[in-house]
Amino acid sequence: MITSSPDNRRLDGMVDLHGHLLPGIDDGARDLEQALNMARLAVADGIVISVLTPHHLNGVYDNPAMHVREQCASFRRALREQDIPLDVRPGAECHLVPELPAALAKGTALTIADRKRSVLVELPVYTVPLGAYSILEDILAMGLQPIIAHPERNGELVDGSEKLAEWIEMGCLAQVTAQSCTGRFGPQVQRAARRMLRNGLIHVMASDAHRDKRRVPELRAARETVAQWTSHEVATLLTEDFPRALADGQPVAVDRLKHALPSRQRGWANWLRRLRA
Ligand SMILES: [Fe+2]
Numbered sequence: 032m033i034t035s036s037p038d039n040r041r042l043d044g045m046v047d048l049h050g051h052l053l054p055g056i057d058d059g060a061r062d063l064e065q066a067l068n069m070a071r072l073a074v075a076d077g078i079v080i081s082v083l084t085p086h087h088l089n090g091v092y093d094n095p096a097m098h099v100r101e102q103c104a105s106f107r108r109a110l111r112e113q114d115i116p117l118d119v120r121p122g123a124e125c126h127l128v129p130e131l132p133a134a135l136a137k138g139t140a141l142t143i144a145d146r147k148r149s150v151l152v153e154l155p156v157y158t159v160p161l162g163a164y165s166i167l168e169d170i171l172a173m174g175l176q177p178i179i180a181h182p183e184r185n186g187e188l189v190d191g192s193e194k195l196a197e198w199i200e201m202g203c204l205a206q207v208t209a210q211s212c213t214g215r216f217g218p219q220v221q222r223a224a225r226r227m228l229r230n231g232l233i234h235v236m237a238s239d240a241h242r243d244k245r246r247v248p249e250l251r252a253a254r255e256t257v258a259q260w261t262s263h264e265v266a267t268l269l270t271e272d273f274p275r276a277l278a279d280g281q282p283v284a285v286d287r288l289k290h291a292l293p294s295r296q297r298g299w300a301n302w303l304r305r306l307r308a
Contacts, residue, residue: 146280
């Protein structure tokens with residue numbers, strides 16, 4: 032799909048790196064009908080690729096790699112039968128637990144788009160676990176790049192980004208949720224999302240969609256919010272270039288983000304330096 036963006040640049044289509052479209056395997060889509068509705072909404076919004084990321088290792092849901100691959104293949108067939116032009120790829124939202132590095136090494140936890148390049152990691156809702164730093168270090172040492180899912184919604188990071196900044200400095204990436212930017216999770220989360228974005232600590236915006244109503248697979252409205260907070264160039268990097276690179280197993284050129292931020296917002300590197308001083 033080729034459309035025009037508000038700043039008149041071509042859009043080759045957005046890539047949604049985080050969504051719970053696969054039916055009946057976690058707290059996302061309840062059944063195939065709802066999953067297909069979600070896919071239709073994604074396409075109508077301008078999304079061309081969705082990475083399907085059911086919860087894994089979160090104490091409630093376990094979705095090992097083989098199971099997700101099979102479910103993704105079956106959903107892809109259903110999309111084809113319904114003529115819904117959405118490219119779906121397997122993935123997982125892996126809870127940040129001590130067992131995660133071993134699960135990745137064994138191949139039972141899925142990487143983003145099964146490319147063995149990056150892994151979407153989820154923090155607990157309220158806290159940052161004590162061993163978070165060393166688990167992330169272990170994953171990086173395996174040659175995988177952790178993508179921190181929605182840090183703006185974590186109870187500890189919502190009030191301060193120091194730990195997130197440390198992880199980014201280590202080599203991690205971070206993903207903001209679209210509806211955090213548009214205010215669905217309240218003003219505190221929205222402020223945190225804005226702060227993290229303007230500090231250059233966010234590399235991907237994704238829907239984290241769970242349903243065909245309310246928590247839907249849409250990025251376009253939030254993309255406009257991000258463009259107002261930062262620049263159209265940042266919004267394009269976060270919804271197209273960077274997530275597409277990750278879905279294709281390519282490296283993310285993070286330096287492009289620093290240059291795309293308005294000059295007054297480029298202080299993040301200095302800010303990190305001050306943190307370490
Ligand atoms: Fe999620």
